[in-house]
Amino acid sequence: MKGAFAGLIAVVLSMLLTGSAKAWEETPHLRVNYLAYPVAWNGRTIMIGARFQVPLNVKGPLPAVIILHGTSGVSYRGVYYAAALNRAGIATLEIDQWGGRDLAGEASSRPQNVDANLPDIAGAYRLLAGRPEIDASRIGIMGSSMGGGETMLMMTHQHSDALLGDGVHLKAAVALYPICWRFNHVPGADFRKLVDAPIRIFVGTSDDYDGGEAACEDLLRSLSPSDATHLSIRAFPGATHEFDVFDGERDFNDPRANCRHGGIVHVRPDPAAREQARDDLVQFFMNAFGQPPAAQGIAPN
Secondary structure, three states, X not given: OHHHHHHHHHHHHHHHHHOOOOOOOOOOOEEXXXXXXXXXXXOEEEEEEEEEEEEOOOOOOEEEEEEEOEOOEOOHHHHHHHHHHHHOOOEEEEEEOOHHHOOOOOHHHOOOOOOOOOHHHHHHHHHHHOOOOEEEEXXXXXXXXXXXXXXXXXXXXXXXXXXXXXXXXXXXXXXXXOOHHHOXXXXXXXXXXXXXXXXXXXXXXXXXXXXXXXXHHHHHHHOOHHHHOOEEEEEEOOOOOOOOOOOOOEEEEEOOHHHHOOEEEEEOOOHXXXXXXXXXXXXXXXXXXXXXXXXXXXXXO
C-alpha cells in the first residue's frame, strides 16, 4: 500500500504543480505516515491501512479530515483533495477500505448492506483523536460516491451514537456525488435525525447514476426542517458522476444504478468543476473548523 500511495501523490502533485490550477504554486510541507488500525469484519479482525498527512507549516493541535474512496478504491483524487486541505493547515487521513479485506475494488467489492463498513470510520476517528497533534473536537469527513454515502450515514445519530458514542460526532462532512436516491429507500440507508454539524453535497446536473442533482434536491426537501438546516448542495452544470477524474471519459455498467435496476453510468472529466469543488471543499472545512485564512497564509475565496 505504501508504494501505491507514494506513487499516487507524486503523480498528482506533479500534474498540479506544472499545470495552471491556482493555489498550487508550492508543494505542501508534509509529514507523511502510513498507519493501520484494527476493525472487526465478518467474524475476524482485519487491519485497515491509511495515509496520514500532517502539514508542517502550522502548529497543532490541528483539525483533520478522514477521506473515503469510492467503489473503485484509493485513487489520485484522494491525494488531490488531501494536498489542498493540507495547504490550509488541515491534516488528512485517507483510508483504504479494500486492501485489508483483500478486495480488488469495483462493484463486486461493495458490501451487501450500505452501512456494513461504517466501523472503518469509527476506527479512523479513534486513531486521529488519540494523536497529540490532532484536535479531537475538529475532525471531519469526506467521501466520493460510495464513500460519500458512508460519509452521510455517519452524520446521523443512529450511526454516530452507536459507533462514536453519545454526544460525540464528526465536526463537518462533504459528500462528492453520493447516490442520494438510496437514502430512505434502501434498507440501512436511513438519513434522518442528523447530528449538529454541517453537511455539504457536490453533484453534477448530468449525473445519471441515480438522478444526480434532482435526487439530492428531493432528499433535501424530504427532510424535517431541523435536519434540512444542516444540509447544503452545490450542483455543477453539465457535470457527470465522478466529474473530478483526471483520466479520460468512460462508461461503466453498475448493477446498483438506475434505482438498483442496473444500467450504464457515464463519466466525463470536468477540470473546472473539479477545481471549484476542491476550493469550495477547503473553504467549507476551514469555516467549520474555525480556521482563520490569514493565519494559514490562505487567501479567502
